Amino acid sequence: MQELTRDALLARAAELLENGTVDRVLGWKRGEFAYDVTPAVFKSADEMKESFVWGDFCGANFSKYLIAETKKSENKVLAFLKPCDTYSFNQLLTEHRFDREKVYAIGIPCDGMVDIAKIREKADGIASVDTNGDKLIVHTLFDGDVTLDRAEMLAERCTVCKSKKHVAYDELLGEEGDVVDSARFDEVAKIEAMTPDERFAFWQGELSRCIRCNACRDVCPACTCEKCVFNNPNSGVENKSPANSFEEQMFHIIRAFHVAGRCTDCGECSRVCPQHIPLHLLNRKFIKDIDSFYGEYQAGAEVGSRAPHINYTEGDIEPSDAVKRGDENA
Amino acid sequence: MHEINSNEFISKEKVSTETFSAEINSENKPYKPLIVAFCCNWCSYAGADLAGNNRLSYPADVKIIRVPCSCRVNPMFILRAFQRGADGVILCGCHPGDCHYTSGNYYTRRRMALLFSMLDYLGIERERTRVEWVSAAEGAKFAATMNDFAEKVAALGENKRLEDLRCKN
Numbered sequence: 001m002q003e004l005t006r007d008a009l010l011a012r013a014a015e016l017l018e019n020g021t022v023d024r025v026l027g028w029k030r031g032e033f034a035y036d037v038t039p040a041v042f043k044s045a046d047e048m049k050e051s052f053v054w055g056d057f058c059g060a061n062f063s064k065y066l067i068a069e070t071k072k073s074e075n076k077v078l079a080f081l082k083p084c085d086t087y088s089f090n091q092l093l094t095e096h097r098f099d100r101e102k103v104y105a106i107g108i109p110c111d112g113m114v115d116i117a118k119i120r121e122k123a124d125g126i127a128s129v130d131t132n133g134d135k136l137i138v139h140t141l142f143d144g145d146v147t148l149d150r151a152e153m154l155a156e157r158c159t160v161c162k163s164k165k166h167v168a169y170d171e172l173l174g175e176e177g178d179v180v181d182s183a184r185f186d187e188v189a190k191i192e193a194m195t196p197d198e199r200f201a202f203w204q205g206e207l208s209r210c211i212r213c214n215a216c217r218d219v220c221p222a223c224t225c226e227k228c229v230f231n232n233p234n235s236g237v238e239n240k241s242p243a244n245s246f247e248e249q250m251f252h253i254i255r256a257f258h259v260a261g262r263c264t265d266c267g268e269c270s271r272v273c274p275q276h277i278p279l280h281l282l283n284r285k286f287i288k289d290i291d292s293f294y295g296e297y298q299a300g301a302e303v304g305s306r307a308p309h310i311n312y313t314e315g316d317i318e319p320s321d322a323v324k325r326g327d328e329n330a
Numbered sequence: 331m332h333e334i335n336s337n338e339f340i341s342k343e344k345v346s347t348e349t350f351s352a353e354i355n356s357e358n359k360p361y362k363p364l365i366v367a368f369c370c371n372w373c374s375y376a377g378a379d380l381a382g383n384n385r386l387s388y389p390a391d392v393k394i395i396r397v398p399c400s401c402r403v404n405p406m407f408i409l410r411a412f413q414r415g416a417d418g419v420i421l422c423g424c425h426p427g428d429c430h431y432t433s434g435n436y437y438t439r440r441r442m443a444l445l446f447s448m449l450d451y452l453g454i455e456r457e458r459t460r461v462e463w464v465s466a467a468e469g470a471k472f473a474a475t476m477n478d479f480a481e482k483v484a485a486l487g488e489n490k491r492l493e494d495l496r497c498k499n
Contacts, residue, residue, distance in 0.1 A: 192451065196455060198453070200452065203452045246493065250494075253405075253448060254409070256448070257444070257448070285448060293440075293443060308440065309440060312437060312440055314426065316426075316440060319439060319446050321443075322446060
């Protein structure tokens with residue numbers, strides 16, 4: 001259950017709109033279903049009262065939206081940031097992607113977000129989901145109410161949450177948390193322990209489901225080039241089916257490589273993937289390697305830190321040594 | 331108009347006979363891997379030159395692509411080479427500290443360490459990729475490296491995991 005209530009956020013946003021600090025609010029809005037929450041811009045307190053939501057399905061990271069939003073007006077925009085969003089926020093500031101002066105950031109604590117895909121495995125015909133303490137009450141169309149353990153239904157990225165601490169905000173609502181000692185590299189280690197054939201089969205199975213919707217690119221707060229090759233309508237990438245699986249693998253390797261060293265591990269790529277491909281495992285592999293080769297580095301932990309890719313030391317690991325580790329799987 | 335068409339016809343026929351004879355040969359000849367070597371202009375390319383001047387032999391299937399600096403090589407180049415049918419890709423540059431542009435190969439080293447580790451993570455054979463530092467004075471090292479690399483790649487056989495069928499003739 002989230003520590004703050006919707007009313008608390010509404011009240012604070014209404015105050016700030018009232019006194020003119022901000023003239024619009026970046027918040028979450030109900031989509032087609034109650035669990036289908038989408039980001040939205042609210043212009044007034046009344047608008048917010050009508051459709052603003054805050055709950056267990058508000059996973060969307062607003063940092064990237066600030067790039068477009070801050071360009072629209074000279075006035076400040078209010079953004080609610082969960083701890084993991086603040087890392088992306090800092091990373092974008094490091095890259096000078098938006099004007100800090102035009103944002104009023106409110107840090108809000110997060111108790112983890114629920115993954116609707118996990119609930120779907122347990123219940124059919126979901127009408128709505130209510131949270132009651134550490135239980136989820138799922139109202140279904142045909143089977144009545146189903147009660148589930150909230151902890152078990154958390155999104156994968158939230159079960160291995162790396163930090164409850166806000167690294168950037170103008171104002172904090174609720175209690176400040178701390179950096180968590182998470183087991184987020186366990187999944188990566190599990191794949192590393194496989195044989196090359198198993199690894200290849202695993203990724204072939206996952207990545208061949210890719211339908212090239214580019215949702216992972218669109219949502220990624222690190223992927224913010226103004227002109228992307230995939231936006232070119234004449235490139236022909238979106239109107240053909242893949243000839244074989246490596247096309248997908250190539251896309252995803254390069255996508256992960258482009259954000260390596262800048263990825264804050266917010267996990268949005270996997271959240272939005274309509275094919276449920278665990279894309280964060282590619283990014284996490286880079287983070288794990290960077291940590292072990294060049295020392296611990298958390299992108300976005302502070303503004304202005306130098307990413308490992310644009311840095312070097314004379315005694316860096318040789319590429320041949322980098323892949324020799326754990327040679328038992330060669 | 332007619333002439334162009336007939337020329338096209340002739341050239342197509344020629345290609346098909348060539349592929350046919352290549353198929354016959356492939357049954358008799360031992361498999362030879364196609365290797366792409368990215369060599370930096372200032373050290374490794376000169377090293378390859380020296381190997382030639384000294385009459386040191388290395389496999390003819392090593393195709394050298396000259397780049398201004400090893401850090402010119404985008405990870406995409408390496409994947410693209412594989413996609414287009416390379417069986418192994420080797421990247422050669424100046425020794426760390428000797429870069430013509432002071433620090434280019436330091437960046438190469440970081441980038442390739444991460445890329446190769448990622449390819450390994452995706453189950454691509456790790457012997458197919460390599461980074462080797464070859465100076466302009468190391469003709470012998472260049473030839474030895476290429477011989478060794480070609481041998482290792484030949485042992486792995488044809489690259490099936492990374493190829494893209496549309497890119498092959």
